[in-house]
Amino acid sequence: MKHISILVPRGNVALSCIEGSFTFFNKVNDFLSGMKKPALFDVQLVGLSTEAEVYHKLFKVTPDVVFNEVRKTDLIIIPAVNGDMNKVIEMNKEFLPWMVRQYHTGAELASLCVxxxxxxxxxxxxxxxxxxxxxxxxxxxxxxxxxxxxxxKIITDERGIYSSGGANSFLNLILYLIEKHAGRDISILCAKMFEVEIERDSQSSFIIFEGQKEHGDEAVKKAQEYIEGNFHSKISVDQLADMFSVSRRNLERRFKKATSNTTAEYMQRVKIEAAKLRLESSRDNVNEVMYKVGYTDTKAFRNTFKRITGLSPLEYRNKYNRGVSVS
Structure with a gap:
């Protein structure tokens, strides 16, 4: 039997991650019981103490056991923790060396969302x-x-250390872990029971691009604002460098450092975000949207759109435009 430790952290925690993980792994045991097979998972809620943690001033979760009493576990589930991340990490720091020790003695670790x-x-x-x-x-x-x-990405798997994308994407990671430990058939049963779309591998279509402006480089910030205000026009990196009196090389280096995107990538992402909004809300066809966001090459637009969102422009419009979906 595999021992699963679902952490009950301190702070603002996504209760659904704790409840969802607990329910899914125990449902596997229910399925196996119905097949006259032994339970596979021993699921425990593991806290920093045995006192109940209160989430959102409404919900109490009482750990079964204190973390340092768990000498050996097979899988540690880390739910989403919200708020000031430095404070969240500080209030839960006692978990960290324990998780490291468990990993080095054979346990797997899986984080859900944040x-x-x-x-x-x-x-x-x-x-x-x-x-x-x-x-x-x-x-x-x-x-x-x-x-x-x-x-x-929805799921990463790094030699027994797993992570998942945002929000309800954590269910895809739980299904992935169930398939690994209980088999494909059981994973599919869980997906059908809880109506989870299995094998999603990207959260790209959900991403809303918001330029990273929490930095102190004023020249880069002005370049970002210019790009965002003129995305329908053709803008070159040389033009931006001249406008803000820096060399092209210097602008490129500073832009990447400040925004985690090259200047060209930032331009593309701003254009595609504008295209997404038009595809969601207007009756424009794909070519009309393409021209309005500054593309003239159909193939380049479609390829860039799909690379960033995981969907073609038409697929995106059909999925998110209410007028299209209703008709």
């Missing part, structure tokens, strides 16, 4: 890939520059 901040604080993901909610991407990169953030 639980990635707590997982990454162990240092175990340095040089490895990690996913989290796209909203937290800029803050994550700033706090953990040594980790490779893949903000479009």
């Amino acid at each position: 639980g990635a901040f707590l997982l990454t604080s162990t240092g175990l993901l340095n040089g490895k890939k990690c996913a989290t909610h796209w909203v937290a991407a800029n803050e994550f990169r700033k706090m953990f520059p040594e980790v490779i953030l893949v903000s479009d």
